[in-house]
Each structure stands twice: as structure tokens, then as C-alpha cells.
Amino acid sequence: MNFKILAYEDTPLGLLCLRRREILSQPGKFVTEVTLNHEFLMSSYLTASEKALSELGLERVQSAGTDGKLRVLVGGLGLGYTAASALDSVSVNQVEVVEFLPQVIAWLEDGLVPLAERLNADDRMSVTHGDIYERLSRSGNQEFDLIAIDVDHSPEDVLGEQSQGFYSCEGLERAKSHLIPGGVLGVWSYDESSPLLANMQEVFETVTVEKVTVLNDLIREEQTDWLFFGVK
Numbered sequence: 580m581n582f583k584i585l586a587y588e589d590t591p592l593g594l595l596c597l598r599r600r601e602i603l604s605q606p607g608k609f610v611t612e613v614t615l616n617h618e619f620l621m622s623s624y625l626t627a628s629e630k631a632l633s634e635l636g637l638e639r640v641q642s643a644g645t646d647g648k649l650r651v652l653v654g655g656l657g658l659g660y661t662a663a664s665a666l667d668s669v670s671v672n673q674v675e676v677v678e679f680l681p682q683v684i685a686w687l688e689d690g691l692v693p694l695a696e697r698l699n700a701d702d703r704m705s706v707t708h709g710d711i712y713e714r715l716s717r718s719g720n721q722e723f724d725l726i727a728i729d730v731d732h733s734p735e736d737v738l739g740e741q742s743q744g745f746y747s748c749e750g751l752e753r754a755k756s757h758l759i760p761g762g763v764l765g766v767w768s769y770d771e772s773s774p775l776l777a778n779m780q781e782v783f784e785t786v787t788v789e790k791v792t793v794l795n796d797l798i799r800e801e802q803t804d805w806l807f808f809g810v811k
Contacts, residue, residue, distance in 0.1 A: 585691045588682045626660040628791040628804035633664035636725045642761030652723045654711030655730040659694040674704045677711040712741045719757030729767035734775045751782040758811045766807040783809030
């Protein structure tokens with residue numbers, strides 16, 4: 580069978596579907612995809628920007644938690660590529676993932692996603708069911724070297740009301756309080772966001788934006804994602 584629905588569930592954000600299909604133009608190659616309310620959300624086929632969110636974020640970390648002691652907080656589990664990229668670093672001692680939907684956590688636990696075996700076997704990783712935006716809205720105690728957020732499509736195209744206020748200067752200030760000095764906040768977006776950039780420049784000492792462009796050969800088009808990094 581070249582197409583299979585692995586999970587189809589109602590969630591607070593709408594109908595969530597996990598599916599696996601063979602790429603017809605590449606016989607024998609399978610891809611895992613997620614849709615929300617029948618709209619495409621993510622795929623295991625192109626994951627460069629999700630991985631880069633961790634890789635480039637860790638490159639920017641200037642905090643003292645080095646030599647295998649870095650602590651990373653990931654907002655949004657998805658298919659696990661941001662978390663896995665953080666775990667690829669020998670400098671990382673702990674990765675905590677906060678995921679809003681328990682169904683997505685169950686996919687990982689049940690081995691339905693491509694990286695499940697690897698992630699479930701790594702004792703440096705833990706997954707918490709919760710709202711990353713609510714967590715970061717509280718004052719922090721400088722716990723993390725890197726906070727990587729990959730939840731919304733973009734700051735102007737959000738999945739739900741949970742992120743309301745996060746992208747403002749006030750929200751970013753509260754998120755910053757969870758970073759140790761020299762720590763980094765990274766935010767993924769499918770679109771360039773001038774308001775987010777301006778707010779981050781108000782809050783963080785150093786702000787950079789990375790453009791990640793890949794060729795989607797399934798549709799023969801380039802696609803670009805944007806990564807925003809602020810250093811405390």
C-alpha cells in the first residue's frame with residue numbers, strides 16, 4: 580500500500596491527521612506528513628529549517644553551560660526534527676520538549692513517526708504535555724541555554740490563541756527571563772516577519788535572521804523559511 584492513515588484525531592486545534600505515503604516519482608521512498616483541518620502542516624521530506632533552528636541556535640549560544648551541559652527547551656514536538664538536531668550536539672545535556680497536543684506525544688510514544696526509536700531511546704530528552712506560550716509567559720529563573728520555538732506558521736499566521744502576546748516586546752521579555760546570560764531564543768516562521776524582528780531588536784542584545792531555502796523537487800519550486808535568533 581502506498582498510502583496509509585496512521586492516525587486521525589479530533590483535537591482542540593481541529594482535525595489532526597498523520598499519514599504515510601510513497602512518493603510516486605521516487606518508488607520505494609516514503610514520507611510522513613501531518614495535516615491540520617485538512618491543510619498541510621509538516622512533512623518528513625523537507626526538514627532543513629527545523630534542524631537549522633537547533634543547529635544555528637546552538638552555534639549562537641554564548642552562555643557558560645558548555646562541555647556537554649547545555650539545556651535546551653523546544654516548543655512544539657511535531658515530527659521531532661528540531662529536538663533530534665539539538666540532541667545531535669555533544670554539548671547538549673538535556674532537551675525538554677513542550678507539546679500542546681497529547682495526540683502528537685502519543686505518536687512518538689507509539690513509534691508512529693520516523694524518529695521515534697531514536698528519540699525514545701535518548702535519556703537526555705523528555706516530553707511535557709503543556710502550552711509552551713503559557714510556560715514562557717511566567718517569569719523564568721534563567722534555566723536554558725537555548726529556547727527553540729516551532730509552533731505557529733508565522734507570528735502573523737498562528738495555529739491558535741495560545742500564542743497571543745508571545746511575539747510582543749512584553750512576551751519576548753518574559754521568554755528572555757528563562758534564558759541564562761548568553762542564551763538564545765530561536766523562532767521558526769514560514770514568512771519573514773518585520774514586526775517580530777523589530778520587537779526582538781528591542782528586547783535582545785544581538786538579533787540575527789537566517790533564511791533557509793531548499794528546492795522542493797516534488798513541486799519543482801524553492802521554498803524559504805525564516806529563523807529569528809535573539810542572544811541575551
